[in-house]
Amino acid sequence: xxxxxxxxxxKGLPSGGYITADSRLRDGNILALVNACKNAxxxxxxxxxxxxxxxxxxxxxxxxxxxxxxTMCYKRFTMVDYVMLDGIVAxxxxxxxxxxxxxxxxxxxxxxxxDYMNHPILRPRQNDTYVLxxxxxxxxxxxxxxxxxxxxxxxxxLDVPTFNYDTDPYPVDGGLLDVMKKIALxxxxxxxTRTPYDKIQDGNDQTAVNK
Amino acid sequence: MNGIQFKEYWDSITDQAFSDWFDSTQLNIxxxxxxxxxxxxxxxxxxxxxVHDDLFSLVSMSDETGTNNFxxxxxxxxxxxxxxxxxxxxxxxxxxxxxxxxxMTDITNTSPITITLDKRTxxxxxxxxxxTPSIVKIANVAGNTAANGTHTVKQLSDFKYSLYxxxxxxxxxxxxxxxxxxxxxxxxxxxxxxxxxxxxRISEVNRAKVISPRYSIADGTLVxxxxxxxxxxxxxxxxxxxxxxINVTDSAIDLESAYSQRFLYLIADELAYxxxxxxxxxxxxxxxxxxxxxx
Numbered sequence: 001x002x003x004x005x006x007x008x009x010x011k012g013l014p015s016g017g018y019i020t021a022d023s024r025l026r027d028g029n030i031l032a033l034v035n036a037c038k039n040a041x042x043x044x045x046x047x048x049x050x051x052x053x054x055x056x057x058x059x060x061x062x063x064x065x066x067x068x069x070x071t072m073c074y075k076r077f078t079m080v081d082y083v084m085l086d087g088i089v090a091x092x093x094x095x096x097x098x099x100x101x102x103x104x105x106x107x108x109x110x111x112x113x114x115d116y117m118n119h120p121i122l123r124p125r126q127n128d129t130y131v132l133x134x135x136x137x138x139x140x141x142x143x144x145x146x147x148x149x150x151x152x153x154x155x156x157x158l159d160v161p162t163f164n165y166d167t168d169p170y171p172v173d174g175g176l177l178d179v180m181k182k183i184a185l186x187x188x189x190x191x192x193t194r195t196p197y198d199k200i201q202d203g204n205d206q207t208a209v210n211k
Numbered sequence: 212m213n214g215i216q217f218k219e220y221w222d223s224i225t226d227q228a229f230s231d232w233f234d235s236t237q238l239n240i241x242x243x244x245x246x247x248x249x250x251x252x253x254x255x256x257x258x259x260x261x262v263h264d265d266l267f268s269l270v271s272m273s274d275e276t277g278t279n280n281f282x283x284x285x286x287x288x289x290x291x292x293x294x295x296x297x298x299x300x301x302x303x304x305x306x307x308x309x310x311x312x313x314x315m316t317d318i319t320n321t322s323p324i325t326i327t328l329d330k331r332t333x334x335x336x337x338x339x340x341x342x343t344p345s346i347v348k349i350a351n352v353a354g355n356t357a358a359n360g361t362h363t364v365k366q367l368s369d370f371k372y373s374l375y376x377x378x379x380x381x382x383x384x385x386x387x388x389x390x391x392x393x394x395x396x397x398x399x400x401x402x403x404x405x406x407x408x409x410x411x412r413i414s415e416v417n418r419a420k421v422i423s424p425r426y427s428i429a430d431g432t433l434v435x436x437x438x439x440x441x442x443x444x445x446x447x448x449x450x451x452x453x454x455x456x457i458n459v460t461d462s463a464i465d466l467e468s469a470y471s472q473r474f475l476y477l478i479a480d481e482l483a484y485x486x487x488x489x490x491x492x493x494x495x496x497x498x499x500x501x502x503x504x505x506x
Contacts, residue, residue: 002342026405027423029416061331063312158422161312164333165422166400167342 001177003157003170006034009177013184033184035156038172039083041179042153046085055173057093057151060160062138064146077138077148081155093151095131104129104140104148113141212475214461217242220476221459224502225483226495233486235460241489242457245481249474252481252503254299254450265474269453271296273304273446286442288433299450303404305424305435306444308348308397318355318390323365323373323383326358326396334398336366336380343378346399348443354391357384361399399443400424404435477503 007030046052062077083091096103105128107113113132129142140148157163157171172180212220218238233241253265263270273279281288290297313330326349328334337344344363352358362374362384374384400421407425411417419425419436427434435442455469457478466475484499 026417028418028420031423032416162331162333164335164345167335167338167345168333 001170001172002167003031003034003165006170006172006177007031009181010034010037010184013181031158034170034180037180037183038176039155040183041172041176042083042091043085044179045176046089052085052089052091052093052153053173054093055169056091056153056171056176058154058157058160058163058168058171060150060152060154061098061162062148062150063161064148065137072139073141074132075140075145077140079133079136079138080152080159081135083153083155085153090133091153092133093153095148095150097145098147098149102129104131106131106133108133117141212466212472213464214458214466217457217466217475217479218459221479221482224479225486225499232490238459238482238486239457241485242459242478242482245478245485246453246457248481248485249478250298250450250453252477253474265471265477266450267471268455268469269298269450270301270448271451272448273302279448280444280446283433283435283442283445286435286438288435288445288447289431290428290433291431294447294449296452296454297449298452300406300426300428300433300447301450302448303426303433303435304446305400305402305404305426305442306446307400307402307421307424307435307437308441308443309400309421311396311398313396315349315352315394315396318352318358318386318394320355320386320389322385323375324355324358324386325367325371325373328370328372328396331369332398334364334366334372336364336372337378344375344380346401347372347374348397348399349374350395350397352390352394354388355386357387358390358394407436 007027010030010033042052042056060080062079065076065078068076085091090108092106094103095106105116107116107130110132113130116130129140129145131148132139132141138148152160153171154160154163157168158165218235250266250269253262256262257266271279281293288294311328311332311334313328313332315326316329317325317327319325334345334347335342344365346361346363348361349358358374362376363378363380364372365375365380366372376382376384402422402424404424404426407417407419407427409427409429412427417425421437421440424442425436427436433445433447435445453469455464455466457466458464470478480499480503484496484503487493487495487499
């Protein structure tokens with residue numbers, strides 16, 4: 001199901017598809033709602049089942065930032081926002097080479113990286129590559145790489161540069177969609193439309209569109 | 212129903228004294244005003260098929276073959292000169308060009324032309340029957356100039372795409388020489404735009420994006436957002452100005468060829484209201500107003 005189709009489903013939720021002219025039902029607003037619901041639903045489902053289905057992941061190819069190469073002892077890449085499934089598990093899948101199935105070792109904090117680097121056994125060997133994932137960028141230590149592939153559960157799939165809004169499936173599985181719909185209809189999200197009150201009791205509909 | 216029959220109907224719903232008050236010239240002027248008011252009323256309440264049917268001859272629809280497709284200059288279409296019979300906008304479809312953050316490393320001289328990019332992009336082929344393939348615009352290619360222009364793509368690998376000239380990927384684009392260099396590549400998004408007024412532009416929530424473009428009408432022009440992306444084509448569905456006006460002395464033109472019967476009755480009701488209001492007869496005008504508001 002593409003992002004467009006998901007947006008259409010959410011637009012139809014409050015009124016069964018009848019109201020579409022409300023400014024809250026514009027694509028951009030609905031897309032933000034869909035993303036918020038997706039992230040919340042993924043946390044709920046993961047908490048219960050302790051499993052992240054492969055449909056949730058989007059391949060992300062971080063972009064190599066050449067300008068940082070000369071000054072730093074690591075390779076720096078771009079990063080997009082991803083979902084933390086719970087306090088420990090990040091929404092990250094395969095991290096490694098694009099051409100072969102060579103997995104890199106992800107570290108989520110600089111402390112952990114420092115421990116690995118100073119450890120007599122765990123320190124980078126010939127074939128080990130450590131990937132430090134920061135909020136805004138990625139640092140790659142060890143083997144010099146210029147290509148990287150990450151399976152990611154993105155907070156907003158449209159942030160992923162290779163994600164095509166028109167044709168790529170929105171990264172949710174069928175079961176998750178039901179949970180997302182229930183979350184969207186929560187009054188907090190203010191999706192349910194309400195017609196204005198007809199205050200004057202004169203048999204004329206005051207809420208109708210003026211001529 | 213011709214003009215004379217329209218006048219007869221109008222006579223029957225209004226006071227006979229009133230109907231004699233106006234000569235035919237005055238009545239034609241008021242009928243034109245009533246026609247426009249009726250159109251405005253139908254456009255404002257156009258939320259059902261029943262209402263839309265009344266505007267059947269006044270809707271001008273765009274299509275893929277180029278009808279009602281216009282070329283904006285700096286994302287603006289001058290409505291006054293480009294579409295002289297424009298009255299109201301119904302829908303706007305933008306063809307926005309997004310520059311791809313990749314460059315071409317090869318363009319083959321084959322049929323179809325195959326291009327190779329140096330990075331992964333969001334270009335996709337046709338995955339399922341219903342999905343439409345991505346559209347690319349290629350410019351400034353030297354040598355193999357057939358690659359220039361707007362094409363649809365079939366994805367061969369992460370970096371390779373072949374070019375076609377139709378959405379069903381049946382008509383191949385053939386090469387016409389050896390590629391000697393150059394080439395800019397854009398992805399074209401064909402998206403329906405949503406309206407945005409100037410008072411809404413201040414909000415970050417309403418910011419237009421290349422995948423969810425916005426349009427606004429100002430200075431007699433249609434402006435397409437986001438302005439930082441070039442819009443090379445725009446398709447506009449709009450309400451036309453009426454060309455068949457009501458002449459109460461005419462018996463030759465059948466008004467039903469342009470307007471539905473229901474719509475003509477609405478015009479007569481509007482005309483009754485205008486006629487009575489213009490004579491400061493507010494009681495009668497209110498009676499006519501109540502008639503118009505009936506569904």
